[in-house]
Amino acid sequence: MTIDMDGKHIDETKELDGKDVRSVPTLASIAEKVGVSVNTVSRALRAPNTVRAELRKRINVAMDELNYVPNRLAGGLSGMRTDIVGVVVTSLYYSEFASIIDTLQSALLERDLQVMLANTRYNPDQEIKLVRSILSWRPAAVAIIGIDHPPKVVELLKASGIPIIEMWDTGGNVIDTAIGFDHQAVGAAQARHLIDQGYKKLAFVGSLRENDRRAQKRLLGLEAEAARAGIAAIAKRTEPQGGSPDLGERLAGELLETHSEIGAIVCNSDVVAFGVLRALKKRGKRVPEDIGVIAFGDNEAAACVTPSLTTIRPDREKIGRLTADAIVARINGGEPQTTVVDWQLMFRDSTRRKD
Amino acid sequence: MTIDMDGKHIDETKELDGKDVRSVPTLASIAEKVGVSVNTVSRALRAPNTVRAELRKRINVAMDELNYVPNRLAGGLSGMRTDIVGVVVTSLYYSEFASIIDTLQSALLERDLQVMLANTRYNPDQEIKLVRSILSWRPAAVAIIGIDHPPKVVELLKASGIPIIEMWDTGGNVIDTAIGFDHQAVGAAQARHLIDQGYKKLAFVGSLRENDRRAQKRLLGLEAEAARAGIAAIAKRTEPQGGSPDLGERLAGELLETHSEIGAIVCNSDVVAFGVLRALKKRGKRVPEDIGVIAFGDNEAAACVTPSLTTIRPDREKIGRLTADAIVARINGGEPQTTVVDWQLMFRDSTRRKD
DNA sequence: TTGAAAGCGCTACCAT
DNA sequence: ATGGTAGCGCTTTCAA
Numbered sequence: 001m002t003i004d005m006d007g008k009h010i011d012e013t014k015e016l017d018g019k020d021v022r023s024v025p026t027l028a029s030i031a032e033k034v035g036v037s038v039n040t041v042s043r044a045l046r047a048p049n050t051v052r053a054e055l056r057k058r059i060n061v062a063m064d065e066l067n068y069v070p071n072r073l074a075g076g077l078s079g080m081r082t083d084i085v086g087v088v089v090t091s092l093y094y095s096e097f098a099s100i101i102d103t104l105q106s107a108l109l110e111r112d113l114q115v116m117l118a119n120t121r122y123n124p125d126q127e128i129k130l131v132r133s134i135l136s137w138r139p140a141a142v143a144i145i146g147i148d149h150p151p152k153v154v155e156l157l158k159a160s161g162i163p164i165i166e167m168w169d170t171g172g173n174v175i176d177t178a179i180g181f182d183h184q185a186v187g188a189a190q191a192r193h194l195i196d197q198g199y200k201k202l203a204f205v206g207s208l209r210e211n212d213r214r215a216q217k218r219l220l221g222l223e224a225e226a227a228r229a230g231i232a233a234i235a236k237r238t239e240p241q242g243g244s245p246d247l248g249e250r251l252a253g254e255l256l257e258t259h260s261e262i263g264a265i266v267c268n269s270d271v272v273a274f275g276v277l278r279a280l281k282k283r284g285k286r287v288p289e290d291i292g293v294i295a296f297g298d299n300e301a302a303a304c305v306t307p308s309l310t311t312i313r314p315d316r317e318k319i320g321r322l323t324a325d326a327i328v329a330r331i332n333g334g335e336p337q338t339t340v341v342d343w344q345l346m347f348r349d350s351t352r353r354k355d
Numbered sequence: 356m357t358i359d360m361d362g363k364h365i366d367e368t369k370e371l372d373g374k375d376v377r378s379v380p381t382l383a384s385i386a387e388k389v390g391v392s393v394n395t396v397s398r399a400l401r402a403p404n405t406v407r408a409e410l411r412k413r414i415n416v417a418m419d420e421l422n423y424v425p426n427r428l429a430g431g432l433s434g435m436r437t438d439i440v441g442v443v444v445t446s447l448y449y450s451e452f453a454s455i456i457d458t459l460q461s462a463l464l465e466r467d468l469q470v471m472l473a474n475t476r477y478n479p480d481q482e483i484k485l486v487r488s489i490l491s492w493r494p495a496a497v498a499i500i501g502i503d504h505p506p507k508v509v510e511l512l513k514a515s516g517i518p519i520i521e522m523w524d525t526g527g528n529v530i531d532t533a534i535g536f537d538h539q540a541v542g543a544a545q546a547r548h549l550i551d552q553g554y555k556k557l558a559f560v561g562s563l564r565e566n567d568r569r570a571q572k573r574l575l576g577l578e579a580e581a582a583r584a585g586i587a588a589i590a591k592r593t594e595p596q597g598g599s600p601d602l603g604e605r606l607a608g609e610l611l612e613t614h615s616e617i618g619a620i621v622c623n624s625d626v627v628a629f630g631v632l633r634a635l636k637k638r639g640k641r642v643p644e645d646i647g648v649i650a651f652g653d654n655e656a657a658a659c660v661t662p663s664l665t666t667i668r669p670d671r672e673k674i675g676r677l678t679a680d681a682i683v684a685r686i687n688g689g690e691p692q693t694t695v696v697d698w699q700l701m702f703r704d705s706t707r708r709k710d
Numbered sequence: 711t712t713g714a715a716a717g718c719g720c721t722a723c724c725a726t
Numbered sequence: 727a728t729g730g731t732a733g734c735g736c737t738t739t740c741a742a
Contacts, residue, residue: 432718
């Protein structure tokens with residue numbers, strides 16, 4: 001950017017055979033165009049009432065004309081804080097966490113906080129890498145799915161000194177603040193419900209990943225409650241890959257071949273249950289009369305399959321909203337705390353033997 | 356941070372009654388701890404082979420001990436570029452774009468690009484605000500759903516000078532690079548299919564938002580193709596709110612009350628269709644015999660409802676993958692281009708009158 | 711192979 | 727009400 005003899009500025013815009021090589025406008029470009037100091041322009045942005053109205057207007061016009069967008073790298077570096085919230089989820093498939101993200105993102109938006117998203121896909125190495133990457137942007141806070149992380153992740157998050165909200169799970173060691181529910185209790189409730197409905201032999205089907213501690217906890221709770229009711233063995237058929245209807249159909253098929261006396265099938269997720277229902281129908285098994293099916297998640301289609309699917313509905317919206325609240329509270333000096341969020345058993349036809 | 360008389364450093368770490376008030380470690384902390392200059396540490400990170408192996412090792416150890424995380428605000432400011440890719444979607448509900456985001460995010464991760472996510476919820480003001488916010492982080496590229504944006508968004512994106520990939524739609528004015536498909540063609544295919552199956556009177560049901568141009572285009576294509584086949588009027592029943600099974604059930608109910616002669620119902624999304632199927636069942640209408648139902652999206656449950664749902668399956672994974680490829684290509688100087696991605700009509704039971 | 715110094719764009723502090 | 731100045735933590739020359 002140069003000043004010519006008359007003191008009028010020459011815009012740094014250059015057109016090179018149609019290609020735009022103009023450098024992105026900075027506060028300095030605006031300052032120069034308006035004829036004030038950088039500092040005044042900055043104040044017009046951060047503290048408008050410290051700038052004369054007329055000047056402010058000219059500055060705003062200039063910004064609009066040049067399509068000025070503040071450089072938050074600079075702002076963040078200088079101000080030592082950003083408005084980024086890192087959000088780390090373990091999966092984006094099948095709306096498992098989509099509505100948490102959705103609610104969280106829009107609640108944060110109201111506070112002018114920006115989501116930086118990472119998906120670990122249940123891979124702990126990826127989790128370390130992603131957490132590191134997110135922290136490198138000096139976020140104001142991090143919200144992360146689960147309370148079971150690789151030690152390095154815990155270390156990094158703790159060392160960061162920012163609020164850390166662990167979502168979706170509770171009941172264990174928490175880094176800072178947790179908002180979720182007890183997955184073992186969910187598993188126990190599934191077992192209880194089936195037993196109450198008169199089902200005897202229970203089976204478990206679905207994706208069970210080495211690093212999905214929540215799923216493991218639910219299974220644990222299921223087995224414990226079944227044992228308490230005198231049901232010793234639970235037939236299991238799991239795979240480490242992600243859940244899907246096809247997986248459910250296949251696993252249920254295999255299960256029925258090896259175990260003829262199955263009373264009810266617990267599915268790790270609704271989408272798996274969709275496939276299980278299909279497998280049962282193909283084999284002429286009636287649901288809920290011959291075999292009961294219960295799942296976890298309450299996918300949007302759970303009430304629409306035939307028979308409608310009994311499942312557990314976590315309150316994802318609430319988790320998202322409370323997480324946003326907790327982030328803001330913690331940033332403003334509030335105390336860390338653990339909040340347990342409700343879930344519901346959606347009693348539908350797939351287990352309705354009695355009313 | 357201070358150096359004592361012997362030249363040995365005193366770590367700036369301070370413990371205040373158990374509370375950690377240590378400042379976040381910087382390159383300088385590492386440099387000081389190891390006893391080298393800041394920029395040697397920087398080189399150990401960016402260009403490891405320009406640093407003596409033994410020194411490099413000591414530096415790495417120090418970084419690990421202090422849980423050093425580079426400050427990318429500083430790096431980005433200095434290097435004038437970041438590894439952020441802004442991703443702007445219009446919705447996060449019901450896996451509409453979740454798997455695009457999923458695929459895109461993991462493909463970008465392989466190239467060490469970080470997703471910054473924004474959800475406009477079909478609100479143009481929000482879109483402007485969010486695009487501005489994302490650009491303020493000086494991303495390396497932006498991927499955004501749709502090709503119809505508020506003028507200010509187009510202006511901002513163009514002025515940013517970075518690669519802009521518009522996803523999901525094609526066939527219109529494109530800012531830079533587009534990867535999607537023709538939604539009018541989808542609508543036409545829906546009509547064609549229904550007509551081929553012998554359905555006469557067509558109806559359209561679902562969420563139709565003012566700013567969901569894609570949905571509007573599909574409806575347009577539907578009407579045009581129907582008109583071509585001599586079907587003049589299409590009964591419509593829409594609402595501006597987001598689609599859901601409940602909405603579908605309600606709208607279908609209202610439709611059937613006012614229009615007795617409906618042949619087939621086109622739904623704007625699968626989740627709406629789920630509710631439509633429920634409404635039809637409650638009223639004793641047989642699908643596909645009495646009424647056909649076709650939708651758009653191919654939700655994971657579409658093949659699992661009864662009857663299984665005929666719908667359009669866009670190749671979301673491909674869009675995600677190609678978008679990541681295009682971003683990398685454009686960053687490396689590749690030319691902008693528009694890529695049309697396939698979609699399929701998933702012919703299932705809800706429209707199967709003939710084979 | 712290593713170090714010194716300048717500067718990225720902005721904010722904060724102190725003058726005027 | 728406005729401007730000058732000093733960094734924020736890093737990368738990037740250029741020297742040693």
